[in-house]
Amino acid sequence: xxxxxxxxxxxxxxxSFITGAPRxxxxxxxxxxxxxxxxxxxxxxxxxxxxxxxxxxxxxxMREYYGSYIPPFQPHKVIEGFGVSKVIDSDTxxxxxxxxxxxxxxxxxxxxxxxxxxxxxxxxxxxxxPYYLGLLGMPGFTAYVGFLEVCSPKNGDYVxxxxxxxxxxxxxxxxAKLNGCFVVGSAGAKRxxxxxxxxxxxxxxxxxxxxxxxxxxxxxxxxxGIDIYFDNVGGPMLDAALLxxxxxxxxxxxxxxxxxxxxxPEGIHNLFCLISKRIQMQGFLQSDYLHxxxxxxxxxxxxxxxxxxxxxxxxxxxxENAPKAFVGLFSGRNTxxxxxxxxED
Amino acid sequence: xxxxxxxxxxxxxxxSFITGAPRxxxxxxxxxxxxxxxxxxxxxxxxxxxxxxxxxxxxxxMREYYGSYIPPFQPHKVIEGFGVSKVIDSDTxxxxxxxxxxxxxxxxxxxxxxxxxxxxxxxxxxxxxPYYLGLLGMPGFTAYVGFLEVCSPKNGDYVxxxxxxxxxxxxxxxxAKLNGCFVVGSAGAKRxxxxxxxxxxxxxxxxxxxxxxxxxxxxxxxxxGIDIYFDNVGGPMLDAALLxxxxxxxxxxxxxxxxxxxxxPEGIHNLFCLISKRIQMQGFLQSDYLHxxxxxxxxxxxxxxxxxxxxxxxxxxxxENAPKAFVGLFSGRNTxxxxxxxxED
Numbered sequence: 001x002x003x004x005x006x007x008x009x010x011x012x013x014x015x016s017f018i019t020g021a022p023r024x025x026x027x028x029x030x031x032x033x034x035x036x037x038x039x040x041x042x043x044x045x046x047x048x049x050x051x052x053x054x055x056x057x058x059x060x061x062m063r064e065y066y067g068s069y070i071p072p073f074q075p076h077k078v079i080e081g082f083g084v085s086k087v088i089d090s091d092t093x094x095x096x097x098x099x100x101x102x103x104x105x106x107x108x109x110x111x112x113x114x115x116x117x118x119x120x121x122x123x124x125x126x127x128x129x130p131y132y133l134g135l136l137g138m139p140g141f142t143a144y145v146g147f148l149e150v151c152s153p154k155n156g157d158y159v160x161x162x163x164x165x166x167x168x169x170x171x172x173x174x175x176a177k178l179n180g181c182f183v184v185g186s187a188g189a190k191r192x193x194x195x196x197x198x199x200x201x202x203x204x205x206x207x208x209x210x211x212x213x214x215x216x217x218x219x220x221x222x223x224x225g226i227d228i229y230f231d232n233v234g235g236p237m238l239d240a241a242l243l244x245x246x247x248x249x250x251x252x253x254x255x256x257x258x259x260x261x262x263x264x265p266e267g268i269h270n271l272f273c274l275i276s277k278r279i280q281m282q283g284f285l286q287s288d289y290l291h292x293x294x295x296x297x298x299x300x301x302x303x304x305x306x307x308x309x310x311x312x313x314x315x316x317x318x319x320e321n322a323p324k325a326f327v328g329l330f331s332g333r334n335t336x337x338x339x340x341x342x343x344e345d
Numbered sequence: 346x347x348x349x350x351x352x353x354x355x356x357x358x359x360x361s362f363i364t365g366a367p368r369x370x371x372x373x374x375x376x377x378x379x380x381x382x383x384x385x386x387x388x389x390x391x392x393x394x395x396x397x398x399x400x401x402x403x404x405x406x407m408r409e410y411y412g413s414y415i416p417p418f419q420p421h422k423v424i425e426g427f428g429v430s431k432v433i434d435s436d437t438x439x440x441x442x443x444x445x446x447x448x449x450x451x452x453x454x455x456x457x458x459x460x461x462x463x464x465x466x467x468x469x470x471x472x473x474x475p476y477y478l479g480l481l482g483m484p485g486f487t488a489y490v491g492f493l494e495v496c497s498p499k500n501g502d503y504v505x506x507x508x509x510x511x512x513x514x515x516x517x518x519x520x521a522k523l524n525g526c527f528v529v530g531s532a533g534a535k536r537x538x539x540x541x542x543x544x545x546x547x548x549x550x551x552x553x554x555x556x557x558x559x560x561x562x563x564x565x566x567x568x569x570g571i572d573i574y575f576d577n578v579g580g581p582m583l584d585a586a587l588l589x590x591x592x593x594x595x596x597x598x599x600x601x602x603x604x605x606x607x608x609x610p611e612g613i614h615n616l617f618c619l620i621s622k623r624i625q626m627q628g629f630l631q632s633d634y635l636h637x638x639x640x641x642x643x644x645x646x647x648x649x650x651x652x653x654x655x656x657x658x659x660x661x662x663x664x665e666n667a668p669k670a671f672v673g674l675f676s677g678r679n680t681x682x683x684x685x686x687x688x689e690d
Contacts, residue, residue: 060621068621069592234616247414253619267612271579274598274628276405276413281626283619 009034010319011108014073017064021330026062027079027323034110038091044114045095047085049105050345052319053133054326054338055082055167056255069285079107082138084122084129086345092116102132107322109342124301134167134337135311136300138286142254143171144296145289148179150252150282151228155180158222160241163232164205165192165312167337168254171300172230173202174309181228184221186237188332195312195335214240230254235266242270245279253283312336354379355664356453359418362409366675371407372424372668379455383436389459390440392430394450395690397664398478399671399683400426400512401600414630424452427483429467429474431690437461447477452667454687469646479512479682480656481645483631487599488516489641490634493524495597495627496573500525503567505586508577509550510537510657512682513599516645517575518547519654526573529566531582533677540657540680559585575599580611587615590624598628657681 009032018026038046058081061073073079083105087095094116095101103119105111113119122132134140146168147153159176163169164185173196176183185196185205196205204221211217218226218240225246231238234256241251273279303309314334316325322340329338354377363371383391403426406418418424428450432440439461440446448464450456458464467477479485491513492498504521508514509530518541521528530541530550541550549566556562563571563585570591576583579601586596618624648654659679661670667685674683 238616239612253616255620256617267584267614268616269612271583271598271613272601274626275600275630277628278630278633279628281619283622283624285620285623288623 005036006033007036007110008032009108009110011078011106012319012322013076014062014079016075017072018059018062022059022062022327024323024327027326029320029323032108034108034112036088036110038089038112040091042114043092043116044090044112045087045092045101045116045119046089046110046112047083047101047105048088048110049083049085049108049319049342050100051084051130051133051315052105052107052322052340052342053082053137054322054329054334054340055138056329058326059330069287078111080104081107082133083111083342084132085111095119095121100129102137107319109319127301127304130313130315130337130339130341131304131311133339134313135171135304135309136297139167139337140171140300141289141293141296142286143168143175144300145286145292146252146254146284147172147175147228147230149289149292150284151230151250153179153181153228157181157227158225158246159183159228159230160218160222160226160244161185161202161230161232162208162237162241163187163255164202165195165200165336166232166334169230169232170196170200170312170336171309173200174303176228177201177203178303178308186217189335192332192335199310199312208237215243218244225249228252231256234268239268239270242268242273242279245273245277247277249277249279251279251281253281313339315339315341317341350381351378352381352455353377354453354455356423356451357664357667358421359407359424361420362417363404363407367404367407367672369668369672372671374665374668377453379453379457381433381455383434383457385436387459388437388461389435389457390432390437390446390461390464391434391455391457392446392450393433393455394428394430394453394664394687395445396429396475396478396660397450397452397667397685397687398427398482399667399674399679399685400483401674403671404675414632423456425449426452427478428456429477430456440464440466445474447482452664454664472646472649475658475660475682475684475686476649476656478684479658480516480649480654481642484512484682485516485645486634486638486641487631488513488520489645490631490637491597491599491629492517492520492573492575494634494637495629496575496595498524498526498573502526502572503570503591504528504573504575505563505567505571505589506530506547506575506577507553507582507586508532508600509547510540510545510681511577511679514575514577515541515545515657515681516654518545519648521573522546522548523648523653531562534680537677537680544655544657553582560588563589570594573597576601579613584613584615587613587618587624590618590622592622594622594624596624596626598626658684660684660686662686 087099100122101119159181193205196202229241229251232255432444445467446464504526538550541547574586574596577600
């Protein structure tokens with residue numbers, strides 16, 4: 001039997017439950033000693049984390065509310081999140097040392113993963129590894145099912161996407177173009193608007209911070225109205241979109257990021273539009289559509305290889321910068337999908 | 346050629362556009378002289394109006410807004426609405442003198458109807474005539490398609506109906522029972538709650554005016570949550586229902602009567618529930634489902650004859666009482682479907 005080998009393992013712990021927007025103080029950096037060996041009989045894998053994903057849904061896990069589709073984080077424990085990792089020890093035949101995997105891991109340098117069912121081996125080698133957290137990961141799949149399954153797009157539909165340069169929005173916009181739609185995105189900074197127009201192929205885009213009246217802004221970009229609103233933000237933008245929907249319009253409610261940080265958010269006033277315009281508003285979670293995941297992987301990989309889809313990431317280096325990167329999601333600091341690079345290999 | 350015969354014709358005119366809740370002063374009584382003969386070549390019918398319908402949607406026609414699915418009333422013209430009428434002269438082969446018809450007519454004793462396409466001959470004689478404005482009219486059809494088509498009920502579903510003793514709600518509740526659901530209704534008065542429980546077959550009912558906290562009230566009646574919310578009121582009740590929906594719940598948005606009278610309605614705050622619970626919210630209009638109207642008539646007539654469905658009306662006598670009856674809809678003065686009896690034959 002080999003001598004026991006331990007390493008120093010930098011970790012990000014969850015400190016305590018929050019009510020408003022996440023702050024860096026809600027997390028803390030620690031260094032643990034971790035044994036680089038899977039306990040025999042555990043069926044677990046030990047991974048070295050390469051890339052970690054910062055996703056807005058994680059804010060929901062910072063509240064002490066157990067009735068949701070996913071349980072809260074545990075105070076004083078390592079934060080959980082999606083990651084791309086390398087297997088360095090394995091007690092299961094499903095994975096061998098050297099495998100690259102993606103799935104739920106810990107915000108730390110090395111993780112012992114007991115529930116290996118949620119891990120997926122990365123088989124395709126010509127895709128950048130962090131893309132498995134975005135384009136080919138949960139955000140990409142959210143865009144795919146949210147747009148294609150929930151919004152039922154038709155050729156020629158007018159599509160509006162908020163938070164359009166974000167992890168999900170940028171894919172929704174590109175899928176809309178690939179499905180023959182006219183698509184306009186909103187974002188909160190000029191650099192993002194430029195990306196939407198010049199790199200992501202949106203027909204048009206605007207900075208909501210430059211608009212005094214979101215209703216008028218939408219009327220300018222959609223003079224004949226919106227068929228599909230892919231809502232990543234909620235709040236006043238949703239209220240403005242309701243006023244501009246066309247008859248039989250569809251709203252996919254994907255995220256309400258504008259409301260995460262607001263302790264007493266302003267209400268939505270324009271739901272009366274639902275009736276006269278017969279609008280369907282549908283909240284959804286990608287996890288209800290997992291049967292479509294293989295189809296999604298094939299399709300998006302093909303689009304990527306054909307150069308029909310691109311993906312913008314915002315990668316910060318070093319696990320010690322993960323809390324700041326995560327907190328930045330809620331003020332729009334990131335440009336594109338926020339990833340933390342823990343180690344390149 | 347017969348001598349010209351004119352009669353005094355009491356009418357209710359629309360006075361001017363409104364912003365808040367309708368008031369009696371928004372309408373005025375006039376008496377016109379009306380010729381009891383259809384102009385030759387007009388293709389029209391002249392009818393004597395027997396029953397007129399007071400419906401909440403008519404408030405929408407009192408606003409100066411032309412973008413809706415139905416145009417506004419014209420100031421200083423007779424108010425339009427659904428009615429049951431008797432043909433007293435006809436210039437079209439579609440209708441003969443003595444026919445009983447239902448469809449769009451005027452709030453007056455005698456109406457010359459130029460657009461006869463919207464009129465339907467009443468063929469069934471064992472149904473009370475005013476039921477063609479309720480159980481077998483637009484409200485009944487709204488309940489039928491709203492519940493069966495929009496809500497997709499399943500046996501055992503937990504159903505909540507607001508404004509449950511109203512023209513639409515009372516039918517929704519009975520259809521829910523006929524489809525094997527558990528159904529609870531809310532209303533704004535004890536006499537209405539009693540009707541829901543004792544006459545309309547709801548499993549339970551409550552008076553929302555007696556509840557300090559609508560969320561807690563719904564938790565009491567639906568300890569394991571709501572599958573279907575048939576929303577006739579919007580506002581705080583919708584917000585409370587959102588908190589109590591079950592996963593994959595469905596909300597049919599039929600009316601927002603609680604908001605009609607409010608110039609600056611409070612917003613809806615709980616749309617975040619749409620995502621975690623994957624709720625579908627669907628606004629609808631019965632007019633999108635007219636292909637189902639014959640099926641509806643057959644089915645509901647059969648239920649009625651079998652004693653499986655009952656209908657509660659609030660009938661006021663005399664066209665001069667129509668404005669007051671209409672205004673009363675918005676404060677819940679009526680118990681059941683509000684009808685005005687202009688003449689019994």
